[in-house]
Amino acid sequence: MKISIVGGGxxxxxxxxxxxxxxxxxxxxxxxxxxxxxxxxxxxDMHEESGQRALREAGLFDQFRAVARDEGxxxxxxxxxxxxxxxxxxxxxxxRPEVDRKELKRIxxxxxxxxxxxxxxxxxxxxxxxxxxxxxTVESDLVVGADGAWSKVRPLxxxxxxxxxxxxxxxxxxxxVDAKHPDAAAFVGPGSMFALDHGKGxxxxxxxxxxxxxxxxxxxxxxxxxxxxxxDPADPVQTRLRLLELFDDFAEPLRxxxxxxxxxxxxxxxxxxxxxxxxxxxxxxxLLGDAAHLMSPFAGEGANLAMLDGTDLALALAAGxxxxxxxxxxxxxxxxxAEEAAHDSATNLVECFEPGGAQRLAGVMAG
Ligand SMILES: Cc1cc2nc3c(=O)[nH]c(=O)nc-3n(C[C@H](O)[C@H](O)[C@H](O)COP(=O)(O)OP(=O)(O)OC[C@H]3O[C@@H](n4cnc5c(N)ncnc54)[C@H](O)[C@@H]3O)c2cc1C
Numbered sequence: 001m002k003i004s005i006v007g008g009g010x011x012x013x014x015x016x017x018x019x020x021x022x023x024x025x026x027x028x029x030x031x032x033x034x035x036x037x038x039x040x041x042x043x044x045d046m047h048e049e050s051g052q053r054a055l056r057e058a059g060l061f062d063q064f065r066a067v068a069r070d071e072g073x074x075x076x077x078x079x080x081x082x083x084x085x086x087x088x089x090x091x092x093x094x095x096r097p098e099v100d101r102k103e104l105k106r107i108x109x110x111x112x113x114x115x116x117x118x119x120x121x122x123x124x125x126x127x128x129x130x131x132x133x134x135x136x137t138v139e140s141d142l143v144v145g146a147d148g149a150w151s152k153v154r155p156l157x158x159x160x161x162x163x164x165x166x167x168x169x170x171x172x173x174x175x176x177v178d179a180k181h182p183d184a185a186a187f188v189g190p191g192s193m194f195a196l197d198h199g200k201g202x203x204x205x206x207x208x209x210x211x212x213x214x215x216x217x218x219x220x221x222x223x224x225x226x227x228x229x230x231x232d233p234a235d236p237v238q239t240r241l242r243l244l245e246l247f248d249d250f251a252e253p254l255r256x257x258x259x260x261x262x263x264x265x266x267x268x269x270x271x272x273x274x275x276x277x278x279x280x281x282x283x284x285x286x287l288l289g290d291a292a293h294l295m296s297p298f299a300g301e302g303a304n305l306a307m308l309d310g311t312d313l314a315l316a317l318a319a320g321x322x323x324x325x326x327x328x329x330x331x332x333x334x335x336x337x338a339e340e341a342a343h344d345s346a347t348n349l350v351e352c353f354e355p356g357g358a359q360r361l362a363g364v365m366a367g
Contacts, residue, residue, distance in 0.1 A: 001323065004029065004131050004140040006123045006153050010101070011289030011306030012146030013108040016116055017058045018314035028112075028146075029133050031122040035109045036102070042213040043072060043205050044104065045096040047304045054307035057315065063107045064099060069208055071190040072098025077362055080197025082251035085362035089189060098191065100208040101303070126153050128284040142323055143285045144313070146306075149271060151291035157279040162271035164223035165296050165349060169268040170231055170243060172261035174212040181212075181260050187253045188212050195254050196357035200247065202254045214257050215268075216243060219353055226267035236263035270296050270349075275342040278335045286327050288313060293338035298352060299345035309334055 003019065005012045008030030016026050032038060046052050046064070055064045073096055077086040109117065118133070125132040130139055145153025149162050177185040187193070188204045195202040201217035220226060230246075231239050243258050243265070273294045279287075286292075289306030312333060316326035351360050 001141045001317075002139065003027070003142045003144065003317070004138055005144045005146050006126065006131060007145070007147030007151075007289075007291070008032070008035075008109075008117050008119075009146060009148055009289065009306065010104060010108070010303050011291075011310045012144070013105065013112070013117070014054050014058060014307040014310030015144060015146060015288065015314050016310075017060070017108055017111050018054070018311050019318065020112060020116070021057070021059050022314060022318035024314070024318050026116065027138075028117040029121040029123050029131065030117055030119055033120040035105050035119075037119075040100075040102040040105055043069075043098045043100050043207050044303045045073065045098050045300060047096055047301075050301070050304035050308040054304075054311040057311045058108070058111065060107055060111055063111075064104070065097075067103040067107070067208070068097035068099045069190075070097050072192075072206060072208075074189050074191030076189055076191075076193040077358055077365070078193075078195045079358040080195055080200070080247075080250040080254065082195070082253060083358075085358055086365060098205075098208075103208065123147070123152055126156060126285075128156060128282055141284065142317075142327075145285070145287040145291040146289055146310070148290045149294045151287065153285065154287055154291055156285050157282050157287060158277065160273050160277050162273055162294050165270045165272050165346075166219055166221065167270045167296065167349060167353065168218050168220045168223065168226035169270060170216045170218070170226055171266040171268060172214045172216065172258065173264065174214070174257065174261050176210050177206075177212050178210060183253070184212060184257055184260055187256075194358070194361075195250065196352050196361065198249060198355070199353050200250070201352065201357075202247065202250060202257060204257060212257070214261065216247070216258070217353070218246065223269040223271075226269065231265045231267045233265070236265060239265045272296050272342065272346065275346055276335075276339040277342075278331075278339075281324070281328060281331070283324060286313070286331065288334075292334065293342055295342040295345040296349045297345070298348035299341050301341040301345065305338060305341060308337075 288309035
């Protein structure tokens with residue numbers, strides 16, 4: 001069976017690894033030139049029933065534990081004035097440990113036989129039985145779209161397109177925080193810190209590389225606004241001033257994260273597929289992860305689900321039945337769980353950015 005996996009994110013790599021562990025070969029086509037070609041994003045908490053289960057099935061749980069950060073589970077929740085509602089500095093370790101996405105990707109890539117991932121391989125067109133990459137057409141018994149939000153494979157199955165959520169992020173970093181920004185390091189703590197108020201948020205997370213990564217969240221009707229009106233990569237001084245002005249009703253330690261950040265500002269409009277996105281079976285092709293069920297990050301499930309999808313699909317394919325039976329079994333389990341997470345994520349987004357979001361979130365978490 002010739003399996004072509006389009007996209008080497010966490011979902012596609014997990015699929016390839018669990019297939020390999022079960023004696024099935026596949027090829028991953030990834031447009032990035034290497035696993036470290038770009039910033040791989042922040043820290044992820046691995047959930048027992050999804051991300052951790054995937055790592056166990058992949059035979060990589062020990063490697064994961066070696067780089068996981070239990071202290072990263074610490075969480076602070078406050079409003080814009082700095083009134084703290086939750087300060088869970090020392091949660092029970094082991095429940096949902098954090099891991100840097102870069103490390104997780106490295107573990108998966110290193111576990112695959114040489115040649116499984118074709119780096120720098122942008123798939124330019126797809127049919128249910130072929131993919132075209134670098135001018136070459138590759139025949140396939142199965143094409144898996146693991147190619148994220150703007151999937152090239154999805155149109156074979158569905159007309160759905162990601163919809164702008166009404167929320168935009170500007171991503172900033174503070175580097176070498178223990179030495180250079182000890183006050184910010186103490187304020188954020190070893191895990192995550194969320195400050196929500198007035199339809200805005202400062203969401204900071206400690207990463208394993210000595211950095212604090214901060215997502216500044218702003219409600220904006222125009223999905224291009226943050227990238228055109230707010231962030232000017234050529235003028236970080238003015239960008240920083242505009243952000244400080246936008247968050248002038250937030251407490252000083254929160255504004256301090258903006259003031260002390262490195263001079264790189266990355267705008268990100270947050271999109272999601274319609275909740276409950278699904279399709280009718282088309283022979284020889286399926287989707288997983290964000291390609292199947294892109295959602296906003298407010299359920300903390302996207303990467304966990306992508307890894308679980310990859311695992312379930314691999315196990316279904318390795319079970320020995322024909323491809324269509326395996327795809328039906330995989331999709332039947334995947335659709336409802338993705339719908340539930342997408343629903344939670346959409347609800348959480350609204351709840352967090354309505355007035356009183358921090359108090360409400362604290363109530364939900366206490367419940
Ligand atoms: C700000 C933010 C914070 C988040 N925080 C969390 C969190 O805390 N916990 C969590 O579980 N989830 C989180 N998520 C969601 C998570 O990042 C995604 O759900 C997850 O990365 C999806 O994995 P994937 O493998 O499906 O897709 P992706 O990670 O998007 O990977 C897709 C891959 O396909 C490649 N590709 C795309 N097109 C092509 C092509 N034509 N040819 C070849 N390759 C292609 C891309 O280069 C990419 O490597 C967050 C998301 C955001 C935006």
